Amino acid sequence: MSDSDNTSDINMLDQGQNAQQLLEQKLSELSLLDKQQSPIEWARVMLDIADAKLALGQNPEAWQDARASFDVFLQHENWQQAVEACNVMYQTEQPASIGALAQGIWLAVTYPIAAETTVTMLHNIIEDTPKNADGAAVAAATAHYIASIRTSGEKQDSLCFLTTHILGQVAKAHSHVENQEAFDMWLARLELDKPEVLLPRMAQIIDAMAGDEWWFDRDELRAKLPTN
Numbered sequence: 033m034s035d036s037d038n039t040s041d042i043n044m045l046d047q048g049q050n051a052q053q054l055l056e057q058k059l060s061e062l063s064l065l066d067k068q069q070s071p072i073e074w075a076r077v078m079l080d081i082a083d084a085k086l087a088l089g090q091n092p093e094a095w096q097d098a099r100a101s102f103d104v105f106l107q108h109e110n111w112q113q114a115v116e117a118c119n120v121m122y123q124t125e126q127p128a129s130i131g132a133l134a135q136g137i138w139l140a141v142t143y144p145i146a147a148e149t150t151v152t153m154l155h156n157i158i159e160d161t162p163k164n165a166d167g168a169a170v171a172a173a174t175a176h177y178i179a180s181i182r183t184s185g186e187k188q189d190s191l192c193f194l195t196t197h198i199l200g201q202v203a204k205a206h207s208h209v210e211n212q213e214a215f216d217m218w219l220a221r222l223e224l225d226k227p228e229v230l231l232p233r234m235a236q237i238i239d240a241m242a243g244d245e246w247w248f249d250r251d252e253l254r255a256k257l258p259t260n
Contacts, residue, residue, distance in 0.1 A: 051087035058084060067104075075104035079113065082120050091124040098124070099132075106248055109256075111143040115153060122156060133157070134241035138250065141174065141234065142257070147182035147191055151175045157237070158198065163205030166222065167237050172202040173224035174234045199224075 058080045067074040082097035102117035104110075118136025122129045133156055140150040157171040176195035183191050203209035209218050223229040 051084045055081060055084035055088065071104050072108055072110060075101040075110075075117075076113065078104075079117055079120065082117070086120060086123055091126060095121055095124040095126045095129075102247075111139050112145040112149065115140045115145055115149055119149075119153060119156075128245060131242050131245045134238045135247060138235075138238050138242075141178065141231070142253070144182060147179050147187075150178045150182070151191065151195060154178075155198065158202060163202065166206075166233075168202050169199075169206050169222055169224060170230065170233050170237060172199040173219070173222075173230055175199075177227055177230065 058077050062074070062077045062081065065074045065077060078097050079101040082094045082101065085091075085094035085097060098117045098120040102114055102121070105114035105117060115136045118132045118139070121132035122136065133153065137150075137153045137157070139145070140153045154171045154175040158168045158175075161168040161171070172195070176192065176199050179191040179195045180188065200209070200215065203215055203218050207214075207218050209215050219225045
């Protein structure tokens with residue numbers, strides 16, 4: 033076995049030990065919490081437990097804990113962490129993981145949570161969608177749009193640089209786009225530069241991913257938005 037193989041094994045062992053230590057610590061914290069008295073704190077610790085179990089390969093258990101935390105975050109309208117819980121559920125690769133991703137993306141696009149989180153969620157679609165499919169292009173363009181409207185200054189420059197790169201890579205894989213002129217034509221042809229067209233298309237993709245397995249009433253949540 034090479035030295036590099038030994039180093040890799042040691043790193044994996046260290047990560048496993050760290051995850052186990054974190055799990056034990058968070059389980060101890062959870063035992064001291066009353067879910068009824070401190071629901072958000074309880075849900076945050078439960079999500080940490082799910083993360084640790086995911087790192088340890090305990091995927092079904094990680095799903096259950098992340099789902100439990102999601103329900104609390106949803107009830108208390110903590111959208112940021114509800115989306116983070118969906119991301120953990122997606123990573124567990126359980127039967128309903130795609131549905132969890134879809135619902136997390138719906139919340140991430142609908143509510144003004146951290147743009148970086150929304151971009152991460154949308155990037156999951158890009159990674160899991162055939163590169164020549166329009167779905168990857170729509171997700172990449174939506175990520176770039178969210179980055180541009182939810183950030184400013186240096187953060188906007190940094191995140192939009194990333195989303196522009198992602199969009200360029202998708203364009204290259206989708207339609208062999210190699211230069212700026214072709215990129216601009218590609219955007220216009222697919223109407224990815226028109227939010228009024230882009231966002232409804234993104235909604236259709238989310239609907240297809242989630243199917244009938246919605247865990248919340250979207251119309252009810254829409255009615256609570258400030259724009260209404």
